[in-house]
């Protein structure tokens with residue numbers, strides 16, 4: 001396992017639509033192992049493959065720092081089947097260091113995905129896990145959490161955004 005550099009806002013890969021994983025081969029297993037190492041080192045809650053420059057439909061979530069019953073979860077070729085409710089919650093993103101903002105997203109989600117062993121699973125989530133799933137899923141569509149900011153919030157972070165993009 002080797003960490004990979006986390007792509008920051010400003011890199012066009014974050015706006016691309018990721019491609020389905022056709023086969024969970026060595027390359028994909030290595031990518032997931034590297035993503036796990038990268039997320040663990042960054043102490044983040046979730047990481048999508050495009051954030052390490054890989055345009056694959058994969059994300060991982062580890063909210064065990066907040067919910068002790070949780071552990072690392074891997075989602076390959078995820079599909080959002082259902083969402084319901086809405087809730088305002090603070091979010092950050094490893095590609096946007098220093099930016100945190102409360103945004104509205106669905107409260108609950110039902111998702112189908114494939115795990116690292118190639119087994120399909122369906123799960124329902126709410127709370128922090130639902131929030132993380134919806135945030136990471138967006139990354140596979142080239143969508144970013146700043147897209148949900150109000151014009152005012154966006155204006156307030158514009159200086160920070162420019163500095164992050166300039167670093168790229």
Ligand code: NI
Nearest residue numbers: 092093094095
């Ligand atoms: Ni993110």
